[in-house]
Amino acid sequence: MQTIFSKDGTKIAYDKKGNGQAIILVAAAAADHRDAAQLADQLANHFTVYNFDRRGRGQSSDAATYAPEREVEDIQAIIAAAGGKAYLFGSSSGAVLALDAASKLGEQVTKLFLYEPPFIINDSRSPVPADYVSRLNELIETDRRSDAVEYFMTAAVGIPAEFVEYMKADPSWKNMERMAHTLAYDGRIMGDTQSGNPLPTDRWQVNVPTAIMTGENSEPLFHDAAKALADLLPQAEHRLLAGQDHSAVVMAPESLASIIVDFLRIPVAKQEVNLSD
Structure with a gap:
């Protein structure tokens, strides 16, 4: 590269x-x-x-x-x-x-x-929690990278929690763990545009x-x-x-x-x- x-x-x-x-x-x-x-x-x-x-x-x-x-x-x-x-x-x-x-x-x-x-601009799905970014940062600060990816998947992507365990068996999960600290970056970029408001x-x-x-x-x-x-x-x-x-x-x-x-x-x-x- x-x-x-x-x-x-x-x-x-x-x-x-x-x-x-x-x-x-x-x-x-x-x-x-x-x-x-x-x-x-x-x-x-x-x-x-x-x-x-x-x-x-x-x-x-x-x-x-x-x-x-x-x-x-x-x-x-x-x-x-x-x-x-x-x-x-x-x-x-x-x-x-x-x-x-x-x-x-x-x-x-x-x-x-x-x-x-x-x-997320209406009630088509639940909004992302207001403390989403701060929660991600807390998980990263305590080196809970897998938990951070899981939180992203459930709170932001909207994947049901019962499916996440199957996802963890895929090799891509480890790659996402390596990038877990950047999930809060994307949360900052999204701002309040996932709150259910126009x-x-x-x-x-x-x-x-x-x-x-x-x-x-x-x-x-x-x-x-x-x-x-x-x-x-x-x-x-x-x-x-x-x-x-x-x-x-x-x-x-x-x-x-x-x-x-x-x-x-x-x-x-x-x-x-x-x-x-």
Whole structure:
């Protein structure tokens, strides 16, 4: 992997492949560049893809203190390495980070692709607890990394507790434990957007073509969130990925790459489009 240094001196590691317009992949919570490796391969047929480890994950370093603004600076450093302008793709909470970056970096971000930002804006599911971030930090401070991942899975993702024990047997659980301290980072990025209240109208100033994508089989909260966000952003479209759910980045990279390429080729203003596999 190649490395650059962010504004605060944090080392950010990334893979670069392909040719064409730069697109930067922003990972979700408990994920690193490996989760999007197959998506990067698919997109590399059309773009120069920058697939990076967010700070505190994989081969990137971290800082003594955290603020969401530092992660925007990390993305800005990659954009600079890419020539000063780039598209952003983000999944789940990484989509919210990508949205924040597009809002703060202005003309440096020229198009935006967001897969299932996990906003909770109504009663489609229970809100994330108000003390979610502080509870995560308490678990990390006492080195209860597995408990932190379990809390993330049950309180934020909404997985029933009885299923978590089965998940712990999968090798991916250990990888999530290694990144457990960054779960609170994503909680900070989400802020109060998982409280069951409508989206804020003043947080994002984004006026670039934006595809907000959801899997056809995903829970209602993702569809409600995508439609609400599309209503807020002046150049946004909501697109459906047929037959898929929240795991599409890992499980359906070819279909997800196809919807991104299609969005660039056939822009359709302010309407919902259903793309089959």
